[in-house]
Amino acid sequence: MVLADLGRKITNALRSISNATVINEEVLNSMLKEICTALLEADVNIKLVKQLRENVRAVIDFDEMAAGLNKRRMIQSAVFQQLVKLIDPGVKAWQPTKGKNNVIMFVGLQGSGKTTTCTKLAYYYQRKGWKTCLICADTFRAGAFDQLKQNATKARIPFYGSYTEADPVVIAQEGVDKFKAENFEIIIVDTSGRHKQEDSLFEEMLQVSNVTGPDNVIFVMDASIGQACEAQAKAFKDKVDIGSVIITKLDSHAKGGGALSAVAATKSPVIFIGTGEHIDDFEPFKVQPFVSKLLGMGDLKGLVEK
Amino acid sequence: MFNVFKGLVGSKTLTRDDIQDVLNKMRDHLISKNVAADIAAKLCDSVATKLEGKVLGTFNTVASTVRNTLQEACVQLLSPKRRIDILRDAMEAKQQNRPYTIVFCGVNGVGKSTNLAKVSFWLVENGFRVLIAACDTFRAGAVEQLRTHTRKLNALHPPTKHNGMQMVQLYEQGYGKDAAGIAMQAVNYARDYKLDVTLIDTAGRMQDNEPLMRALAKLIKVNQPDLVLFVGEALVGNEAVDQLTKFNQALADHSQMENPRLIDGIVLTKFDTIDDKVGAAVSMTYITGQPIVFVGTGQTYTDLKNLNAKAVVSALLK
Numbered sequence: 231m232v233l234a235d236l237g238r239k240i241t242n243a244l245r246s247i248s249n250a251t252v253i254n255e256e257v258l259n260s261m262l263k264e265i266c267t268a269l270l271e272a273d274v275n276i277k278l279v280k281q282l283r284e285n286v287r288a289v290i291d292f293d294e295m296a297a298g299l300n301k302r303r304m305i306q307s308a309v310f311q312q313l314v315k316l317i318d319p320g321v322k323a324w325q326p327t328k329g330k331n332n333v334i335m336f337v338g339l340q341g342s343g344k345t346t347t348c349t350k351l352a353y354y355y356q357r358k359g360w361k362t363c364l365i366c367a368d369t370f371r372a373g374a375f376d377q378l379k380q381n382a383t384k385a386r387i388p389f390y391g392s393y394t395e396a397d398p399v400v401i402a403q404e405g406v407d408k409f410k411a412e413n414f415e416i417i418i419v420d421t422s423g424r425h426k427q428e429d430s431l432f433e434e435m436l437q438v439s440n441v442t443g444p445d446n447v448i449f450v451m452d453a454s455i456g457q458a459c460e461a462q463a464k465a466f467k468d469k470v471d472i473g474s475v476i477i478t479k480l481d482s483h484a485k486g487g488g489a490l491s492a493v494a495a496t497k498s499p500v501i502f503i504g505t506g507e508h509i510d511d512f513e514p515f516k517v518q519p520f521v522s523k524l525l526g527m528g529d530l531k532g533l534v535e536k
Numbered sequence: 537m538f539n540v541f542k543g544l545v546g547s548k549t550l551t552r553d554d555i556q557d558v559l560n561k562m563r564d565h566l567i568s569k570n571v572a573a574d575i576a577a578k579l580c581d582s583v584a585t586k587l588e589g590k591v592l593g594t595f596n597t598v599a600s601t602v603r604n605t606l607q608e609a610c611v612q613l614l615s616p617k618r619r620i621d622i623l624r625d626a627m628e629a630k631q632q633n634r635p636y637t638i639v640f641c642g643v644n645g646v647g648k649s650t651n652l653a654k655v656s657f658w659l660v661e662n663g664f665r666v667l668i669a670a671c672d673t674f675r676a677g678a679v680e681q682l683r684t685h686t687r688k689l690n691a692l693h694p695p696t697k698h699n700g701m702q703m704v705q706l707y708e709q710g711y712g713k714d715a716a717g718i719a720m721q722a723v724n725y726a727r728d729y730k731l732d733v734t735l736i737d738t739a740g741r742m743q744d745n746e747p748l749m750r751a752l753a754k755l756i757k758v759n760q761p762d763l764v765l766f767v768g769e770a771l772v773g774n775e776a777v778d779q780l781t782k783f784n785q786a787l788a789d790h791s792q793m794e795n796p797r798l799i800d801g802i803v804l805t806k807f808d809t810i811d812d813k814v815g816a817a818v819s820m821t822y823i824t825g826q827p828i829v830f831v832g833t834g835q836t837y838t839d840l841k842n843l844n845a846k847a848v849v850s851a852l853l854k
């Protein structure tokens with residue numbers, strides 16, 4: 231199970247509070263240390279981890295805490311709230327509108343899984359009865375168009391791209407115009423991988439965004455990413471209007487904490503997770519049940535909505 | 537005033553307590569630079585062991601002593617104990633009339649195929665003829681990706697510049713076939729046509745995916761390449777540890793050989809995307825004890841470098 235290992239560690243740490251006969255500063259600190267170690271091992275951004283520790287400490291003031299108050303519950307709920315804050319930006323996820331053109335643009339670092347995930351998302355909506363298509367606006371990566379074409383063909387999804395046009399902005403514009411005219415409901419634009427250190431690549435992303443006028447920009451993150459995630463995610467957010475995050479490759483052993491830091495940086499919710507290379511290795515993601523599960527709390531409708 | 541003076545100068549025997557605070561800060565610093573948490577802790581422990589009971593030199597603060605010791609440990613870690621000299625070894629293989637063979641492996645999307653193409657370019661620039669073996673028979677577009685690279689590389693180094701010889705060729709059998717078999721056919725092809733080096737591209741795979749790991753072990757076992765390179769991206773966090781441990785483990789477990797072929801070296805990619813968060817270099821060498829043979833620093837053919845251990849350590853401790 232995704233993040234199960236991290237969940238187990240956090241639950242164990244919380245249990246130490248339940249098991250302690252007296253709850254004092256020392257018990258709290260040792261529990262917080264355990265939780266922070268678990269988060270760091272899961273690649274959560276170190277600044278966020280420090281903040282989480284401070285925020286919990288700030289809520290729990292042993293001197294002021296009324297004698298009768300249930301310290302255990304207070305501590306657990308403070309931890310819970312902080313973890314939710316980490317994963318939940320408090321923004322409602324964007325939803326496409328039926329019967330209208332919804333343009334969705336994919337962006338992200340090189341190799342994060344954009345092209346694969348584009349087809350997964352298209353397939354997801356197609357199966358739900360939406361009129362769906364794909365556009366390959368990656369003219370840089372060798373074989374990029376073949377990749378999208380083969381994926382789309384296999385899933386029987388209409389696609390647009392070019393072997394000869396070198397400008398992704400032109401392709402994106404042509405593709406979106408064409409599919410809008412044909413009344414497609416979900417129009418997905420795949421773009422090249424890029425990183426903040428190369429201005430020209432970021433400029434190109436902005437131009438593709440400008441000509442396609444996306445209703446939603448999805449930032450795709452690899453679950454294995456470490457501490458470099460925050461700076462990259464921030465830079466992407468500063469350039470284009472990211473509305474959602476998808477975390478890929480959660481079928482690995484990675485706990486996705488680095489990628490979760492992208493949520494804080496982009497203030498956008500995780501909407502789907504990728505759990506394999508195949509087209510249906512893809513699941514919608516819900517924040518609250520996820521955190522509940524993580525902490526082994528309450529009845530959980532499961533991590534994901536099936 | 538006198539107390540401060542005393543803390544700085546005067547000789548003093550260090551205890552674990554003296555250095556614990558500094559070490560904790562150092563550990564957090566390493567984690568913030570993307571060293572895996574576990575390895576950051578181990579590195580700091582080794583520094584503690586080295587320093588405990590030592591006499592603090594005059595004019596040295598505890599912090600600077602810890603820092604210097606850590607710096608030495610990291611430089612040593614990143615300086616290869618064993619040099620891998622591909623050009624020399626490929627030349628030797630050529631003299632024995634056999635192709636020198638390298639396998640590129642790693643998890644999905646890290647840059648195996650792209651950096652294989654960069655290595656091709658580097659080999660061609662050094663006068664070797666290269667055969668690229670398209671053994672990723674799974675991922676959509678994988679074969680076309682290599683075909684495009686082959687075409688571009690030949691355009692940069694046309695036969696007219698090389699006595700009429702085509703410098704890069706592609707060996708492919710399309711999709712869906714057994715990778716180990718294609719690799720073997722490719723090596724035979726290279727031998728028959730006197731091509732100097734065979735570079736074997738493999739499909740990305742997760743280290744916990746047993747059937748795929750088994751298939752990789754088989755490819756390596758039956759082909760006995762000269763070099764097995766693990767490709768890992770500098771972006772990776774704690775997962776670097778698990779990837780390398782399990783790739784090595786799988787190669788050992790599934791080979792059923794007394795002395796199985798394991799990872800010989802590392803290609804560290806996307807080094808241009810991480811600013812000073814260079815920790816993955818430390819994590820990867822710590823786990824394998826193997827050298828970083830190449831560093832990928834961009835998406836063009838010339839973005840392939842050697843690791844500068846001193847520069848990495850200075851970014852790490854900055």
Ligand SMILES: Nc1nc2c(ncn2[C@@H]2O[C@H](COP(=O)(O)OP(=O)(O)OP(=O)(O)O)[C@@H](O)[C@H]2O)c(=O)[nH]1
Nearest residue numbers: 340341342343344345346423479504505506644645
């Ligand atoms: N195991 C696993 N592999 C995945 C997942 N998503 C994508 N991949 C693989 O990751 C690799 C890279 O995926 P791509 O879709 O090509 O990534 P990209 O972001 O389009 O790459 P660029 O266009 O080069 O930036 C491929 O091998 C995919 O099969 C996932 O959820 N799990």
Ligand SMILES: Nc1nc2c(ncn2[C@@H]2O[C@H](COP(=O)(O)OP(=O)(O)OP(=O)(O)O)[C@@H](O)[C@H]2O)c(=O)[nH]1
Nearest residue numbers: 340341644645646647648649650740806832833834
């Ligand atoms: N910035 C940067 N990008 C790189 C580097 N090396 C590779 N890439 C990019 O990373 C993406 C994935 O590269 P590939 O070579 O397809 O990765 P792969 O490991 O073969 O992927 P799969 O075969 O799908 O597992 C591409 O967009 C490459 O251009 C590098 O050193 N720096």
Ligand SMILES: [Mg+2]
Nearest residue numbers: 344345368374
């Ligand atoms: Mg792509």
Ligand SMILES: [Mg+2]
Nearest residue numbers: 648649672678
């Ligand atoms: Mg590849």
